[in-house]
Amino acid sequence: MLATLLFLVLAFGLLVMVPLMLVSAILKVAVGLVLLPLRLLGGALHLVFGLVGGVFKLLFGAAGLLALVVGGFVLLVALPLLPLLFLGAVVWAILRLFRSTSSTRVTV
Numbered sequence: 001m002l003a004t005l006l007f008l009v010l011a012f013g014l015l016v017m018v019p020l021m022l023v024s025a026i027l028k029v030a031v032g033l034v035l036l037p038l039r040l041l042g043g044a045l046h047l048v049f050g051l052v053g054g055v056f057k058l059l060f061g062a063a064g065l066l067a068l069v070v071g072g073f074v075l076l077v078a079l080p081l082l083p084l085l086f087l088g089a090v091v092w093a094i095l096r097l098f099r100s101t102s103s104t105r106v107t108v
């Protein structure tokens with residue numbers, strides 16, 4: 001008697017669950033087919049923006065490296081000349097200080 005009752009419960013469960021699972025599978029396939037063009041477009045945009053971003057990252061990295069090399073070279077050349085630059089600035093300041101003010105003209 002218990003086996004018959006268990007069989008009836010399982011048979012009724014199968015009669016209810018199998019159609020529900022089929023409907024669920026059909027809905028999943030339909031939604032997947034509707035959203036497929038959007039997924040393909042998203043993948044294409046991801047690929048394009050990834051490539052463009054990689055190119056810009058490469059370009060800006062090369063520009064940064066070039067700026068670093070040029071800055072290092074300028075620093076390497078200008079560093080020994082700093083005392084001469086300082087001496088020239090002091091001489092210019094002294095000459096500017098003792099320049100006569102009567103030689104300046106005012107134009108209207």
